Amino acid sequence: MKISSGRMQCLKEIQSQINYFFKDTNLLNTSLIHSSYANENKKYNNESNERLEFLGDVVIDLVVSEYLYKRFTEFPEGELTKRRASVVCESSLAFAARKINIGKYLLLGKGEENTGGRHRDSILADAFEALLGAIYIDGGLKSAEDFLLEHFEQEVIYALSKGSLFIDYKTELQEVLQKRTKSKINYQVEKEVGPDHRKKFYMNVIVENKVIGKGMGRNKKEAEQNAAKQVLLKMGERSE
Structure with a gap:
C-alpha cells in the first residue's frame, strides 16, 4: 500500500509519541486501519488491523502473565488468572490507547467516524492490540514487552492489581x-x-x-x- 505524504506525517507523529520507530511503516499503518475503512476502500486493497489485533492479543496475554507471575509470587494459579482477566479487558486496553492518543491516528469508515468510533472503547482496545502485534512483528518480543510495560504498567497493571482503577x-x-x-x-x-x-x-x-x-x-x-x-x-x- 502506498502511503500518502500526509498520512506519513501522522505515522511519524505517533512513532515519536510511543517512542518506537518502525522498520516497516506499513505495519504501523495497517495496525491503525479499522475494518470499516478497509471495507469502504476496497479498491486500495487495504488490510484491516484485525489480524494484527489477533496477534497482539496473544502477546499481551503472554507479557501480562509473565509480569503477574514475577510480581505476585504468593498468588496461586487461580488468583493470577483473575488478575490477568482484570488487566487484559476492554476498558483497561482502551485506557492505555487513550494515553497514547491512538484514536487520533485511526482510519475509520464514514459510519464509524460519524457515530464516535474514534472514542469508542472497543475500537480503541482493538487498535491497541493491533499496534502491539505490529511492534512484535517489526521488532520482536522484547520491543513489544518494553512498549507494553512503558505504556501499560504504572497506570493500568499496577492500579488494577490493587483494585483502584477498575470500575464496577x-x-x-x-x-x-x-x-x-x-x-x-x-x-x-x-x-x-x-x-x-x-x-x-x-x-x-x-x-x-x-x-x-x-x-x-x-x-x-x-x-x-x-x-x-x-x-x-x-x-x-x-x-x-
Missing part, C-alpha cells in the same frame, strides 16, 4: 436502578461468536422482561460490565 459498572447500575425500581436486573447471553481461544460474548441487560442495554466482552463478566456501562451511558449517569 454492574454495582453502579444496581445502585442507580434501586432508586427507580425494585425490579431485579438480569444478564443474559445473547450469542457467542468466534473460536474457543478467541470467543466474544454478547450480553443483554434485562429489567422487567425488557432489554435495556447490550454489551460485548472477551468473557461473560466483561460483557456484563460493558452492557451495564452502556445502560449507564444511555441513562446519562456516565459519559464516555
Whole structure:
C-alpha cells in the first residue's frame, strides 16, 4: 500500500509519541486501519488491523502473565488468572490507547467516524492490540514487552492489581436502578461468536422482561460490565 505524504506525517507523529520507530511503516499503518475503512476502500486493497489485533492479543496475554507471575509470587494459579482477566479487558486496553492518543491516528469508515468510533472503547482496545502485534512483528518480543510495560504498567497493571482503577459498572447500575425500581436486573447471553481461544460474548441487560442495554466482552463478566456501562451511558449517569 502506498502511503500518502500526509498520512506519513501522522505515522511519524505517533512513532515519536510511543517512542518506537518502525522498520516497516506499513505495519504501523495497517495496525491503525479499522475494518470499516478497509471495507469502504476496497479498491486500495487495504488490510484491516484485525489480524494484527489477533496477534497482539496473544502477546499481551503472554507479557501480562509473565509480569503477574514475577510480581505476585504468593498468588496461586487461580488468583493470577483473575488478575490477568482484570488487566487484559476492554476498558483497561482502551485506557492505555487513550494515553497514547491512538484514536487520533485511526482510519475509520464514514459510519464509524460519524457515530464516535474514534472514542469508542472497543475500537480503541482493538487498535491497541493491533499496534502491539505490529511492534512484535517489526521488532520482536522484547520491543513489544518494553512498549507494553512503558505504556501499560504504572497506570493500568499496577492500579488494577490493587483494585483502584477498575470500575464496577454492574454495582453502579444496581445502585442507580434501586432508586427507580425494585425490579431485579438480569444478564443474559445473547450469542457467542468466534473460536474457543478467541470467543466474544454478547450480553443483554434485562429489567422487567425488557432489554435495556447490550454489551460485548472477551468473557461473560466483561460483557456484563460493558452492557451495564452502556445502560449507564444511555441513562446519562456516565459519559464516555
